[in-house]
Amino acid sequence: xxxxxxxxxxxxxxxxxxxxxxxxxxxxxxxxxxxxxxxxxxxxxxxxxxxxxxxxxxxxxxxxxxxxxxxxxxxxxxxxxxxxxxxxxxxxxxxxxxxxxxxxxxxxxxxxxxxxxxxxxxxxxxxxxxxxxxxxxxxxxxxxxxxxxxxxxxxxxxxxxxxxxxxxxxxxxxxxxxxxxxxxxxxxxxxxxxxxxxxxxxxxxxxxxxxxxxxxxxxxxxxxxxxxxxxxxxxxxxxxxxxxxxxxxxxxxxxxxxxxxxxxx
Amino acid sequence: xxxxxxxxxxxxxxxxxxxxxxxxxxxxxxxxxxxxxxxxxxxxxxxxxxxxxxxxxxxxxxxxxxxxxxxxxxxxxxxxxxxxxxxxxxxxxxxxxxxxxxxxxxxxxxxxxxxxxxxxxxxxxxxxxxxxxxxxxxxxxxxxxxxxxxxxxxxxxxxxxxxxxxxxxxxxxxxxxxxxxxxxxxxxxxxxxxxxxxxxxxxxxxxxxxxxxxxxxxxxxxxxxxxxxxxxxxxxxxxxxxxxxxxxxxxxxxxxxxxxxxxxxxxxxxxxxxxxxxxxxxxxxxxxxxxxxxxxxxxxxxxxxxxxxxxxxxxxxxxxxxxxxxxxxxxxxxxxxxxxxxxxxxxxxxxxxxxxxxxxxxxxxxxxxxxxxxxxxxxxxxxxxxxxxxxxxxxxxxxxxxxxxxxxxxxxxxxxxxxxxxxxxxxxxxxxxxxxxxxxxxxxxxxxxxxxxxxxxxxxx
Numbered sequence: 030x031x032x033x034x035x036x037x038x039x040x041x042x043x044x045x046x047x048x049x050x051x052x053x054x055x056x057x058x059x060x061x062x063x064x065x066x067x068x069x070x071x072x073x074x075x076x077x078x079x080x081x082x083x084x085x086x087x088x089x090x091x092x093x094x095x096x097x098x099x100x101x102x103x104x105x106x107x108x109x110x111x112x113x114x115x116x117x118x119x120x121x122x123x124x125x126x127x128x129x130x131x132x133x134x135x136x137x138x139x140x141x142x143x144x145x146x147x148x149x150x151x152x153x154x155x156x157x158x159x160x161x162x163x164x165x166x167x168x169x170x171x172x173x174x175x176x177x178x179x180x181x182x183x184x185x186x187x188x189x190x191x192x193x194x195x196x197x198x199x200x201x202x203x204x205x206x207x208x209x210x211x212x213x214x215x216x217x218x219x220x221x222x223x224x225x226x227x228x229x230x231x232x233x234x235x236x237x238x239x240x241x242x243x244x245x246x247x248x249x250x251x252x253x254x255x256x257x258x259x260x261x262x263x264x265x266x267x268x269x270x271x272x273x274x275x276x277x278x279x280x281x282x283x284x285x286x287x288x289x290x291x292x293x294x
Numbered sequence: 295x296x297x298x299x300x301x302x303x304x305x306x307x308x309x310x311x312x313x314x315x316x317x318x319x320x321x322x323x324x325x326x327x328x329x330x331x332x333x334x335x336x337x338x339x340x341x342x343x344x345x346x347x348x349x350x351x352x353x354x355x356x357x358x359x360x361x362x363x364x365x366x367x368x369x370x371x372x373x374x375x376x377x378x379x380x381x382x383x384x385x386x387x388x389x390x391x392x393x394x395x396x397x398x399x400x401x402x403x404x405x406x407x408x409x410x411x412x413x414x415x416x417x418x419x420x421x422x423x424x425x426x427x428x429x430x431x432x433x434x435x436x437x438x439x440x441x442x443x444x445x446x447x448x449x450x451x452x453x454x455x456x457x458x459x460x461x462x463x464x465x466x467x468x469x470x471x472x473x474x475x476x477x478x479x480x481x482x483x484x485x486x487x488x489x490x491x492x493x494x495x496x497x498x499x500x501x502x503x504x505x506x507x508x509x510x511x512x513x514x515x516x517x518x519x520x521x522x523x524x525x526x527x528x529x530x531x532x533x534x535x536x537x538x539x540x541x542x543x544x545x546x547x548x549x550x551x552x553x554x555x556x557x558x559x560x561x562x563x564x565x566x567x568x569x570x571x572x573x574x575x576x577x578x579x580x581x582x583x584x585x586x587x588x589x590x591x592x593x594x595x596x597x598x599x600x601x602x603x604x605x606x607x608x609x610x611x612x613x614x615x616x617x618x619x620x621x622x623x624x625x626x627x628x629x630x631x632x633x634x635x636x637x638x639x640x641x642x643x644x645x646x647x648x649x650x651x652x653x654x655x656x657x658x659x660x661x662x663x664x665x666x667x668x669x670x671x672x673x674x675x676x677x678x679x680x681x682x683x684x685x686x687x688x689x690x691x692x693x694x695x696x697x698x699x700x701x702x703x704x705x706x707x708x709x710x711x712x713x714x715x716x717x718x719x720x721x722x723x724x725x726x727x728x729x730x731x732x733x734x735x736x737x738x739x740x741x742x743x744x745x746x747x748x749x750x751x752x753x754x755x
Contacts, residue, residue, distance in 0.1 A: 228442050228472050229320045235440055
């Protein structure tokens with residue numbers, strides 16, 4: 030049996046290799062010094078959907094809420110073999126909290142047509158705190174599994190997946206249609222690791238028009254969709270001062286001294 | 295509308311009809327392997343001539359695999375005349391210095407010109423290649439080329455045998471092959487694809503085997519004001535200092551310091567095999583260099599932002615392979631087009647050769663002939679340009695550097711101690727001080743050897 034999936038994909042600030050001066054004195058990030066990337070967990074989520082399609086047939090649709098900044102995650106999704114992509118773009122979304130994003134995602138999913146699987150990565154960056162995926166599932170009224178590490182099997186109207194819990198893993202069966210919120214760190218060699226963009230698709234899809242919807246197009250009123258959270262302040266995490274001490278000598282006595290000092294510390 | 299209906303109605307139309315394309319095979323006019331200065335220049339020339347071009351880059355983005363350095367922009371200014379407006383250039387080089395280091399002492403010469411502080415800034419800029427190449431790639435894309443980043447070319451695909459053997463496409467890791475009429479190999483210093491293609495197509499290699507230098511760099515950030523004070527620079531000025539001497543004792547190579555906007559690049563390049571002979575690691579040499587009083591004063595208190603290394607083909611003219619085969623041209627570092635004389639120029643040659651390859655491909659396409667003979671104008675263009683003329687002029691450089699190892703340590707330190715001794719303030723008479731200084735300077739080197747070495751070293755200039 031074929032399964033249709035909708036995957037929520039996001040573009041996030043790339044917080045690898047940060048330079049000095051990224052955190053301004055008021056605690057906010059100086060985004061002019063940052064680049065962006067495809068949220069790695071969304072890429073894992075996309076791969077999960079594409080593997081379901083490869084094995085069982087069906088379609089994969091990528092959905093993105095918010096304007097593209099540097100990396101167009103929808104185009105990147107096309108290059109990896111999704112069947113269709115949609116973007117919700119609206120000025121309201123520039124300062125939107127997770128509830129607004131989840132509401133927009135819900136309406137967009139309904140507009141596309143309800144899928145068998147709604148899959149999203151467990152994004153914790155940019156103030157999402159991993160809310161949007163679960164919140165969207167809740168608004169769609171879908172049963173959901175959170176922190177999904179892998180999809181074990183799918184069939185007979187249910188998906189069996191393994192989710193990470195504290196100190197181990199839990200296997201859960203969930204009836205379809207369902208929402209899976211994927212939270213897994215992968216090595217490159219892992220069979221769950223995301224595929225890379227395909228050259229042929231890139232050549233074919235680089236200028237394919239991408240359909241965009243505004244908040245109003247989704248039947249929502251931009252005037253009343255306001256945020257439910259108000260950010261009253263941001264504080265940078267204190268940088269930990271690391272004292273280093275050099276112990277001279279390369280003999281066993283020096284080694285013992287180092288071990289002793291580490292124990293005392 | 296139902297989900298499935300929606301999908302059925304979703305049509306995917308390529309923006310431009312590709313010359314040959316179905317589910318199984320994609321064929322373009324040209325494929326460029328490597329998104330550095332050579333590859334991007336070739337792509338600009340071909341895309342500008344209306345060709346369908348794909349640039350395959352193994353890094354996550356163009357420039358991701360590269361470091362920082364001096365960029366000479368004469369060719370760039372012809373390819374993209376507006377580059378000064380939008381390219382991420384750190385600082386122009388408005389002052390140059392050459393410094394000789396002894397253990398603690400040093401001497402240097404500096405020169406610069408007001409003219410270098412104005413456009414086009416003597417066509418010399420400090421750039422961070424990760425940023426610059428990415429920008430260059432963006433410009434290339436605007437001209438119509440497609441960037442295929444994060445794609446590793448494993449091999450070329452061939453058709454025919456013997457003299458008619460020709461590459462028809464590329465095999466990409468974990469992906470389908472792509473096909474093209476002509477392929478420009480610009481895979482840089484560590485050019486595994488070019489190397490294999492030279493074997494497959496039976497192209498002749500250079501008279502000498504290629505040898506490599508290892509370049510090691512640190513980027514150290516400094517607040518802008520502090521940097522400008524230390525180097526005595528105005529906001530739109532920069533400097534480049536070359537060093538030879540004691541930290542590089544026994545190595546064939548030297549160090550450099552460049553100023554970025556809010557950072558200093560400190561590094562050195564030396565012939566790879568000389569590390570082994572001297573039983574030192576590049577990291578040890580880097581430490582000794584950066585700890586030298588003449589260098590330390592520039593960077594102290596700064597933060598280490600990046601530590602990187604890169605290979606440089608350094609055998610020059612005599613190691614350049616045959617650069618043309620049926621349906622293929624080799625450009626930039628992959629062809630070993632680096633001038634290792636005192637000018638150490640590479641990116642400019644890369645751009646010139648890439649552009650020449652691209653222009654040649656565009657002409658060949660008009661004639662519908664990409665045979666080895668039809669692509670010969672590429673080599674002729676290079677021979678007529680500064681690229682091959684300079685490389686030919688400096689063809690003895692690698693040999694000279696190998697045969698006068700004293701150049702990089704003994705001689706600089708001798709000149710250094712001559713000056714130090716000459717200007718030592720003491721109770722002795724000046725005549726006595728000078729006599730002793732000159733005696734010390736002349737000791738330890740047979741005169742004839744000294745004269746012979748000076749004669750040889752002229753070839754570096």
